[in-house]
Amino acid sequence: MNKKKKMNCPYCDGETEEGKLEIHGSWIGWLLVGFSYQNLFYNSFNKKYQEYNTDDEKVIKESETLKAKKCKECGAISFIPGKTIDKGGSVRQIA
Ligand SMILES: [Zn+2]
Numbered sequence: 001m002n003k004k005k006k007m008n009c010p011y012c013d014g015e016t017e018e019g020k021l022e023i024h025g026s027w028i029g030w031l032l033v034g035f036s037y038q039n040l041f042y043n044s045f046n047k048k049y050q051e052y053n054t055d056d057e058k059v060i061k062e063s064e065t066l067k068a069k070k071c072k073e074c075g076a077i078s079f080i081p082g083k084t085i086d087k088g089g090s091v092r093q094i095a
Contacts, residue, residue, distance in 0.1 A: 007069060007078075014073025021068040021079050023060055038062050057081075 007016055023038050040060040043052040059081040060066060068079035 009071035009074060009076055010078060011076045012071065012074045014071045016069040016071050016078070019068050019070050019077075020065050020085055021060065021077065022065040023062045 008014060009016055023040060039058050039062060041056040042059045043054065043056060045051075046053050059079075065085045066079045066081070067083045067085055068077050070077045
């Protein structure tokens, strides 16, 4: 039982399972805005000023599918920005 180092959840130390993470534009959003390109952004929290920093860090572009791990216990999802899955073969439609 020592073949590969398993990554446990950073929150509860539970077991994680492999998966993928992607952004789907919604139909409603598309109808209302007409253009549904969405990205997921991360902003770090500045403890000194007790507010979120304004420099957006793009973590997922709508066109990307990232490798992700999800905790079976608490549901936390972890991923590395830019670690995309090769989408060869899978048909992708922008809603
Ligand atoms: Zn967990």
